[in-house]
Amino acid sequence: MRLTCPICGTRPLEEFTYRGDASVRRPPDFNPKNTGAWVDYVYMRDNPKGPHKEHWFHGGGCSSWLTVERDTVSHEVRSVKLARSARSGGR
Amino acid sequence: MTQQANRLESGGILVRERPVEFEYDGIRYEGFEGDTLASALMANGIRTVGRSFKYHRARGIYTAGSHEPNALVELRTGARREPNTLATMAELHAGLIAASQNCWPTVRHDLMSVNSALSAFLVAGFYYKTFKWPRRFWTNIYEPVIRRAAGLGHASGKADPDRYEKSYAHCDVLVVGAGPAGIAAADSAARAGARVILCDEHARIGGALLNDRTEINGQAGVEWALDAPSRLSRLGVKVMPRTTVAGWYDDNTFAAAERVSDHLAEPPKHLPRQKLWRIAARHVVVASGAIERPLLFSGNDRPGVMLASSARAYVNHYAVRPGSRAVVCGNNDDLYTTAADLRRAGIAIAAIVDSRSAQEPSDVALAGSLVSQAVGGRSVRKVAVTDLEGGARRTIKCDLVCVAGGWMPNVSLLSQRGVKPAWNEGLQSLVPPETEAETYTCAGACAGRFGTQECLAEGARAGRRAAAAAGIDVPPGEAAPFAASGPFQGKPGGQSRVRGEAGKTFVDLQNDVTARDIELAAREGYGAVEHLKRYTTMGMATDQGRLSNVNGLAVLADVRGVPVSEVGTTTYRPPYTPVTLGTLAGHFQGRTWRPRRLSGFHDWAAERGAEFVENGLWMRWNCFAQPGESLAQAAAREVKAVRSGAGMCDVSTLGKIEIQGPDAVELIDHVYAGNLRKLTVGRSRFALMLREDGMVFDDGTVTRLARDHFLVTTTTGNAGRAMEHLEYCHQVLWPKLDLHMVSVTDAWSGLSIAGPRSRDVLETVVDRLDLSNEAFPFLSAADTSVCAGVPARLMRISYSGELAYEIYVPYQFAEDFIRTLEERGKEFGLCPYGLEALGIMRIEKGHVAGSELNGRTTPADVGLEWAASGTKSAGYIGRALSAREGLVDPEREVLVGLKAVKPTQEIAAGSHLLNKRGSRTLADTQGYVSAACFSPTLEQNIALAFLKRGRERHGEVLRAANPLQKREILVEVTSPVFYDPESDRVRR
């Protein structure tokens, strides 16, 4: 498998590590009444059959975090963007 | 017997000047350079080359290629011995030694052929139904016997002495297969301006051009093929013979195994034995050719039965007679080409048996007939030929049967990519459904196009298409035309089978699967093609069903009464042919399987006799045992030396990350538990990184070198993960923060200098810095220099319960620095100490490490709640879920210390803690021991452990149970800080 890093170009899988779902949003603050949102953020994930937005780290290259849109059935990679430019989480 | 009795006087692609001597089954023979082991054996009249897998039937050479099912030999001796090597692919060289397999005592007289007599019981799936009763016989009798009888060859059991390598390669167009279509494709793609790689599994490229009599542009096809490598190289094509494209993976990446020096007696020192190429191609031309289809008749596995195209190959390419009197049988015009080539070699043609009834019969050609049975044990003696309409049967004497059942496009690689071939009624075979796609183009026989002229033309067109698809600006025009002639593999007639003869009809020769097995499987309910494969093991041998697949599907369709197109196919998987494991590992095996990381002090320590231990990729000092000292004694001595004088320990392996920028403090504050904003310039502190779920992820230090300049340290094992985490926090969670981070783990080599004299030791090297307790108290930090100007970083932190510092110097000054320290520190008793002693001291001090920070513990569990203050509103990572009921439950297991009630009794880490009285089940467990040691300072065995409500239970006596080793001792619960509880020594 190869991924095309926007900075480095197409590289083999060995240069990357996978983290997980990129569509989850980190809750904006810590509020004791908000534990449910935090539990969802930390533990709950969908398992889609089809397109999946996920985070990959180009540790063997430019050390950029990437948001990859990959089809979990065909394994086709639709897009690779820098995570910081694709809205994905945090504030 | 005369040497090479079956060799033709002239012809063949051989170097006849120098005969090559080789050994087979202990006997010496001669052959020529250019032979394969199979052609050389055939030249010397050897007919039986092995015994079949299950029934131990004598088998002969069936093909001249990599789909060979029978001629599997053990090649070489000693540590290089390789079982299951194809004799048809092994290149002959002087000194080659080979032996037949799966037979005892010899291949000609094999006692295991008794299996044949039991064959009624050894049908498909027999192992699912037998060897079940009595149950106890399985372990002691059935399994050992089966193991000994099973398999084909035997591995040497010795370490592989050869070197292997790997390489990447890039190209615009990869051409798989260098027959006429492949060569033409490579040529036209290169001329169109593409970077081309051409791979072929054989030693010489040319494919069928080397085996048949053809003519191309007025030149003999063989010459045209032998000239091709230099022609193509001049065009810039990378020609790779002896290279099998073994797998086709996502994104048009390929694995190709090159046999660099297998054709030499021994690989020269500067070459690897084999190389794995990982090729990235923009477009691939699949020109993998086609394989001839065997015929089904009783006894179709007897030695002397072989593919017609292979018989032609032996005659034309290797100048060898496969027999002296031949019957040629099949359903297409290849029969006549074969008969002509055999006649030219002096082989008598006993009959040409053509199943097509429209053919003109002659005195030799029998139309509308098929061979129905071949008879002969170690060699075929005669065949029965049956008229397909009338059923009239006649017997014909022969010692060679050439079968020509049509052609099967070689779709293996495409199938690996999930391209399901489709049944083509006209060709009576499976054909790729699309020959042109975005990522690939099929050309030649594998696309179902036969005939030399057509293959060349299609190949040339494919090359141009491939170049264009790869993004090359192809100049307009057509590829130069060819004028070629050769055997025309015309459309075959139908496939039929004469039934009713006695004996076995084999579909898969290598796994001994017969037509009856397939019928049986279908009857037993395994009629779906995927079930058929697994139940009968058809197609599961090393030839991966390339010869048997189509016939198997045809038999299945027949049994089920459906057209072949409805039966479906199974999937071919990589590798195409077996690849030796060494090739997949390359350089990375044995000692070099992963890189080793060495600190700047490594050579010095090795000189001093340090014993090293692996910590991830790093080599770390474990201890400096002196002659006669055990590990425990050395560690105890080192601990005493530190606690009474001074010691130095290599801490270079800890992760070190610099974070700089106006917002550096923001990130640190978010990522570390507690209030890090308060940290002032010139100060360090212990800090915990938590996971979002509230568990401790890593412990380390944070040092503020300047307002906007931080240096954080992590544990050795988590350095990479921590860096990845910090980058995630910056780039994904808080991308607006203005800061930069970089790992400086390698740039700085660090020593922990610990002990009451550590300050004195440091004063001998540190330039101009006041190290007194007033000027440089506990947790101070400074950018400074040592030894008259070498940059250094100094932090006053301790893990051992002693006055201690960490001093970092640049990597390339490390060696000279430690020699200097060693010299100047002598008067203070400076002694190196390793991980063993460090481990003891940190347990004595109650300092938590990896065994306590195991991913299931919170800061409060390990007594570090002070490091994770909860007063801020924004919250650091981990804060939100730290307050969950389960994490603040008073029943949680928290850190305590343990003392063995009998001081000399060892406490085993991992022991469960149980109440002194009561039952001993898992439900009764009160906690567990995380780390234990013999403390030379307290002169007794101690441990750190997790205990329910541990803080309330100091003084209680418990049992530490180790049921795996059936041991149990009594322990007393104490504070985890055994030594320097007020941190007086640390702060002095």
Next chain:
Amino acid sequence: MCADKVELARQPSPNVEFVPGQHGDPDAALPGVLIEIVDGLDIVRVCPFAGKRRAAGAAVRKACGVGLPPAGKSVSKSASVIAWVAPEAWCILTPGPGTGALYRDLRKALRATAAVTDQSHAFCVIRVSGLQAPSLLMKECAVDLDETVFAVGTCSATRMAHVNVHLRRGDNGIFELLAPVSYAASFVEWLSEASLEFGYQAGRRREPYPDE
């Protein structure tokens, strides 16, 4: 502070067993590759803060005579090289004693403009040249090094032989690799073995420092 004054000797690429001379293919008249370990460099990493790229470039140009090259590229001026190593990160390499002088100068010049880190001791610097240099490096480099796609001055961060390496193509067919120093021994061991097939010439080089 000049190199002469410090009391400690700078070890050339410690821990690496690197035997100078010709090795490998006995039939090769000329070695296919030349491998040189380069000692005696000062290496400083510069990462401009937000909105300060231009200011940082100007300051670097003032201090070193040449500015920051675009992403994926390097520039050189006499014995100094400035190479892009990562997004918003450049390394300046110049002969020096490794006692922090370049670091201190740049830190002063780039105060509040960029993060400056001394990397003089973080890398083993290896130069690979010769006709077979691209074939050698591509044994473990997944980046296409063909000169049509990897021109002079191109830089890349990638993984070779399980090690994170920074690689650039300099003038005269010389590839320069920066391998983390703790991995250097293992990396050079792989590199030497991989070069046997081509025949290689091994050596060490130290550029003279400006003050010498």
